[in-house]
Amino acid sequence: MVVGAAITRGGRLLVQQRAFPADAEGRWELPGGRVDPGEDDRAALARECREELGADVAVGDPVGPDVPLKPDLLLRVHTAELAPGSPEPTAVEHRALRWIAPTDLDALDWLPADRALIPALRALLT
Numbered sequence: 001m002v003v004g005a006a007i008t009r010g011g012r013l014l015v016q017q018r019a020f021p022a023d024a025e026g027r028w029e030l031p032g033g034r035v036d037p038g039e040d041d042r043a044a045l046a047r048e049c050r051e052e053l054g055a056d057v058a059v060g061d062p063v064g065p066d067v068p069l070k071p072d073l074l075l076r077v078h079t080a081e082l083a084p085g086s087p088e089p090t091a092v093e094h095r096a097l098r099w100i101a102p103t104d105l106d107a108l109d110w111l112p113a114d115r116a117l118i119p120a121l122r123a124l125l126t
């Protein structure tokens, strides 16, 4: 399982631009990553956000469909918010971060799988 965080604040969504590998470089995704063996989805998301953003998040419920990435791998996105007192997110291992508006969702150069989440992300922001 790959987990992603739909971190929202003031009607905007936090997205990050990949720096690698070559076929994903420059494209945008949600913070997150692979769930480790024995780890639950929420703990994995909190860990990945700490590693990737240097921020603390409160993880909420799943949102949108589980998206197949490979035959044995799913992407599952949860709602999330910055925890009170969290440092401001920074791009630790990514090229850039953006807080996007609902009107930016369609035009963003997403990793391909994430496009299936756009309707659910729009609903979350509006």
Ligand SMILES: Nc1nc2c([nH]c(=O)n2[C@H]2C[C@H](O)[C@@H](COP(=O)(O)OP(=O)(O)OP(=O)(O)O)O2)c(=O)[nH]1
Residues within 6 Å of the ligand: 002, 003, 004, 028, 029, 030, 031, 032, 033, 034, 035, 069, 075, 111, 112, 113, 114
């Ligand atoms: N984090 C994240 N990964 C995504 C998204 N969409 C999508 O197709 N992926 C893919 C890209 C990668 O093949 C995989 C997770 O990659 P990752 O690089 O974030 O995971 P990780 O830190 O655990 O590292 P790795 O073990 O895959 O190298 O899921 C998304 O919105 N967020």
